[in-house]
Amino acid sequence: MDFPKYDGNKHPDEWLDDVQKYFCVRQGKDIGSILNIAMSLIDSTIKLPTGIDSLEKLRNALKEDISFTVFKNTNKRKLQSLKYIPERKGGDTSYFISTFRKLCYNAEINDIEEQKKYLYKSLPNNHFDSILVEFYKKMENVDSINKLIKRFEEIVSEETNLIRNGSIVTLKHVASGKYLSSISSLRYTTGSKFQLVFVGSSEPVPNSLWKIEFHNELVSYTDNSIKLQHIKSNQFLGIYYCYYNHYNGAYICEYYKSPSTDHTEVSCCNLNDAYWTKDWKFKHSKLDNYQGYLKSNDIINLSIKKTHGNGNYEFLRSHDIQFTIGNDTFQEVVCHNERLGGNDEWCIELIHEVKIF
Template identity: 60%
Template sequence: MSLTKYDGNIHPDEWEGGETSKYISNFRKLCYNAEIDVEEQKKYLYQSLPNNYFLTEFSKKKEKIKSTNELMKEFEEIVIDESNLIRYDSIIALKHVATGKYLSSIGKYYYSTGSGSQMVFASNLVLDRNGLWIIKINDTGFNNQELASYTDNTPIYLQHKNSSCYLTNCGRETKSPSTGNTEVCCNNYSAKWNFKNSKLENYQGYLRSNDIINLSTKYGGEPLQFLRSHELQFTIKNDTYQEVVCHSERLGGNDEWCIELVK
């Protein structure tokens, strides 16, 4: 029986008449025509899976599968789960949990104090183009579609989609406009960010859409600092913005962000 590898086209909105539906239909037809039992079907499906996540998850489930229908059901569940995982080069949004506003920046909108760099703030309750970020494994522009994880040894950079600048801790000597904490800005310096699941202690798995996370980074030899927002605002040219800062204090509710997969 000849079965091509599943190509990972997994968006649930595309299932009806999409590639996943076609793949399942083709798999069923090939198995029926070849008259093979479910144990052989499991072997063929395993060999066709595209990446380590599929292989690992299927290995956990395959022993309890007793029929073709169960096999397809487990495959569909893995597909749905995988569609919520975040890859490098995914477009994401970061919603501040306490206030419901999105981490944002606008090209050519600069702080009037501190570094004078492109400012970062928590914007509207409704996501717009200013709140879109790209998860990067490096700062070279190299495209890498691997799954992003919480492991400490993999650098994660956050590139603002519209301006192409990077989210950066500006160092403790550069004060934020409202509270005098460490300023957060966007510029060409690509700061490495560490992602930690705030609800699961020492979690080392993959990043998922709707995870609640803490983000931290270092500036040079300075101590680790965490990304925070709060309801305090600053004003530039008669417009007010909700402040985003870095700090090295105890973590609290203002340090939690919900990561949302956009694309």
Template identity: 45%
Template sequence: MGFPKYDGNIHPDEWINDIQKYFELKQISNNDNYHLKTAISFIKPNISLPDGIDSFEKLRNELKNDISFTVFKNTNKRKLQSLRYNRDEKENINSINELIKIFEDVITDEPNFIRDGDIVTLKHVATGKYLTSIDNLCYTERQLVFAGNLEFYPNSLWKVEYKNSYNTNITNYYTFKLQHIKSNNFKYLTLGNNPPRVRCYIGGGNSSDWILNCSILKNHQGYLTSGDNIKLYNNQKHEFLRSHDIQFTIGNDTFQEVVCHKERLGGNDEWCIELMRKRMT
């Protein structure tokens, strides 16, 4: 049978679609699930498959779970990032078009993991308001952090800083910092001793180290993913980040309070993290 074996150097969707079309064009009978059994026999032995695969959909999922697919995705992403458009070289144009198609296919398969350097927002689940700060908007000489608008705007952007030498994906086990994008002088979400305790502060130090408290990460290979509801725990002060309907005023402006606490956890402690921009590497 003249059909290429699957060795991990092609997208599983493309390979399975091609082999199904091959069977259809050749009018090969599917008695006793012949098509699926033949497809499995064309997978190279270095790709390990479990017993009990009884459909092409299950086969597709197992191929995507294999480490070879991770290598395939990373390889093609690096190629796409390294290519440069050259008008005089038609070969380059073809390569770019092919890699963009592969890249788009890969993106639909890969969850939006939150990684070091990504830009995110944190939306308070109970009230729908975004964690916000405004450069030099201060109370008792400290830059305020508050729950702002119901719609995203630039003062709600935070950059993730995660210094784990083993993995850039955020997990439950390592501390990370949140740098406020629109503030000057590298100001971080910080928990201090004096009011307002939750604030943006230059450098931040250990009081700007946060840890996830989030059981849903188990559904994403243990990694934080855009859209997860999380609780943020300050690693130095041992308190959780919370907002609620309590408001305060500065001049003519009203703000929804953001605090930290050691009380019983509830709905006011949940924040939805949303990926706004991937780090460009």
């Protein structure tokens, strides 16, 4: 095949290295012959000075030509417009990193601090808020391109674990290792008679999948009212307090009691009236006053406000106490206002790829 000419659209170092590899290694040419061949392959629009008698002088001449200045500036502008797109939005991190490194090489940007600035600018503001805030803190001790890319990969991996509005998650009860679940065809036989809630399987199953609803894209610990919608039934997790007394025809405003204890019943429903509460607050159970973003494998406490009565918050809990419906036994899930403990801890797990349907 014909070896490509040099026309200013490739870095002179890279092009000359390719020339040497091709004509020396593959064709066994000596250095003098390679120099003559290389000079013959320079595009006629590029004027070389006289007296070039080595590949190093040819390299320097090509770098002094205006075409190389244009080439470097073009690659700098490409760097300025380069934007990182995560895989979940159709991007390719490996391709992005390859492009970033190539543009830095072509533009001869070798200073690590300047490379950090270009990499920082590549992060899109609309869904990388948490990463942008911490970027320079995480990059503080980075002093090489390899360390820079390694740290960037760690940041990207962390970003993929953030919980977002619309994320599909599971909630594992830490103490028992079982997942918060519901079944659309099963209802309590006491209390509200709504769709029951329990902790069941020790592995994620379709009945233990929930969708997060939040008013922003990222779910923040500082502004954290969320809704949990059961995937299989489309019902929401919550509590209900108004029921009808058939004996006297009056509505009694009390919260339904759980089937086995005197705690508040937790159920799934899709009502939109004032008696049904489905807004849950959460806090990190291990870190006080944590102000970051909710991410997969965080251990949290979930609470809900009793809008009727004193307006206190009660916490979501499961315990060893069970109840039966027909021939089936279920581990109870309730809300309570007692002291927090191990039974009130839930591990939220992001389901990236649901393969169990």
